[in-house]
Amino acid sequence: MSDYHFETDAIRNQTERSQFSEHSTPLYLTSSFVFDDAEEMRASFAEEKQRNLYSRFSNPNTTEFVDKIVKMEGAEAGYAFATGMSAVFSTFGALLNAGDHIVSCRSVFGSTHSMFTKYLPKWNIETSYFKINETEKIESLIQPNTKVLYAETPTNPGVDIIDLELLGEIAKKHNLLLIIDNCFATPYLQNPIKFGADLVIHSATKLIDGQGRVLGGVTVGSEDLIREIYLFSRNTGPAMSPFNAWVLSKSLETLSIRVEKHCENAMKVAEFLEDNATVNFVKYPFLKSHPQYEVAKKQMRLGGNIVAFEIKGGIEAGRAFLNKIKMCSLSANLGDTRSIVTHPASTTHASLSEEDRLEVGITDGLVRVSVGLEHVDDIIADLKQALQ
Numbered sequence: 001m002s003d004y005h006f007e008t009d010a011i012r013n014q015t016e017r018s019q020f021s022e023h024s025t026p027l028y029l030t031s032s033f034v035f036d037d038a039e040e041m042r043a044s045f046a047e048e049k050q051r052n053l054y055s056r057f058s059n060p061n062t063t064e065f066v067d068k069i070v071k072m073e074g075a076e077a078g079y080a081f082a083t084g085m086s087a088v089f090s091t092f093g094a095l096l097n098a099g100d101h102i103v104s105c106r107s108v109f110g111s112t113h114s115m116f117t118k119y120l121p122k123w124n125i126e127t128s129y130f131k132i133n134e135t136e137k138i139e140s141l142i143q144p145n146t147k148v149l150y151a152e153t154p155t156n157p158g159v160d161i162i163d164l165e166l167l168g169e170i171a172k173k174h175n176l177l178l179i180i181d182n183c184f185a186t187p188y189l190q191n192p193i194k195f196g197a198d199l200v201i202h203s204a205t206k207l208i209d210g211q212g213r214v215l216g217g218v219t220v221g222s223e224d225l226i227r228e229i230y231l232f233s234r235n236t237g238p239a240m241s242p243f244n245a246w247v248l249s250k251s252l253e254t255l256s257i258r259v260e261k262h263c264e265n266a267m268k269v270a271e272f273l274e275d276n277a278t279v280n281f282v283k284y285p286f287l288k289s290h291p292q293y294e295v296a297k298k299q300m301r302l303g304g305n306i307v308a309f310e311i312k313g314g315i316e317a318g319r320a321f322l323n324k325i326k327m328c329s330l331s332a333n334l335g336d337t338r339s340i341v342t343h344p345a346s347t348t349h350a351s352l353s354e355e356d357r358l359e360v361g362i363t364d365g366l367v368r369v370s371v372g373l374e375h376v377d378d379i380i381a382d383l384k385q386a387l388q
């Protein structure tokens with residue numbers, strides 16, 4: 001662990017300066033690295049010497065980015081991927097064997113759900129699900145071949161909270177690997193390793209970049225688990241590009257102040273919606289009315305930037321609301337400087353049956369707002385005119 005505070009590491013944890021004494025870390029756009037002689041090359045490949053060989057394995061820019069996330073999450077090691085999904089898939093690919101079993105929360109990111117239902121079963125890896133309000137059932141889902149306990153919190157798009165301390169206890173008792181997708185919280189708001197997680201995954205595409213420019217992913221955890229993930233990944237090739245790592249490492253320098261402001265704006269948006277007569281309910285982790293408010297307070301620094309609410313009038317009202325939005329973007333992304341509004345029932349989750357949608361908390365009138373960094377009065381004014 002570092003002696004510095006979060007904000008300081010985010011800025012000062014930097015690749016060594018080159019002979020040009022640059023202040024900001026330069027971009028190392030190189031696919032490979034050269035050796036002085038045969039002996040250096042041999043020692044490097046034998047890993048007797050720690051250095052960059054080839055950018056699929058490591059690169060100064062990806063190393064800088066990974067080291068920052070490792071410190072922020074209180075982990076030992078990490079590896080950076082081209083996307084959040086390549087981080088999720090490679091983590092499972094590296095650690096699971098044919099016939100293993102996963103216990104996961106039901107509301108996971110759409111592509112993660114596809115991985116569980118469509119792709120991992122090819123290797124005879126099956127997944128059992130628990131619903132948010134059924135955490136007492138988790139232990140009954142564990143089988144002799146269960147290897148991983150997996151969850152996202154806050155969840156998408158319902159903004160539910162799962163108790164990380166509880167998951168940590170269950171994982172320890174049953175000797176499972178606890179893997180948490182910490183994307184919605186960012187390393188600034190929540191550190192699952194403190195609660196017993198073995199591995200933490202981020203899609204860096206969201207709040208870590210925070211400006212809608214690049215894709216990226218990262219997995220951090222213990223030295224030995226990351227070693228397996230690293231070896232799997234260096235051979236199968238999902239590495240993050242040095243350019244994206246350079247952008248993302250710069251983004252981390254401002255993560256804390258951006259996320260603070262995102263959360264401040266989101267809280268005001270949530271309070272506005274709670275007082276609006278056209279809204280049935282609002283879900284925001286730091287609103288007292290949130291069903292898991294106490295758990296959110298225990299494990300998160302602030303409530304995040306995602307607000308979910310149910311508009312009165314179902315699917316039609318949801319679609320009409322989207323059509324009246326003037327400033328906010330209609331987009332499937334989240335965690336951008338620009339506020340983004342989505343209506344899951346008619347867009348991202350339209351292919352699910354109503355029953356399946358309800359199981360993950362997506363009612364017909366549910367709207368998800370990724371609150372951005374515009375002036376909060378302008379965000380609220382846009383939502384207000386669209387609700388009328």
Ligand SMILES: *Cc1c(COP(=O)(O)O)cnc(C)c1O
Binds near residue numbers: 083084085152184204
């Ligand atoms: C976006 C997202 C992912 C996937 O990340 P990509 O960078 O788009 O591949 C995984 N998990 C969560 C919770 C996400 O929001």
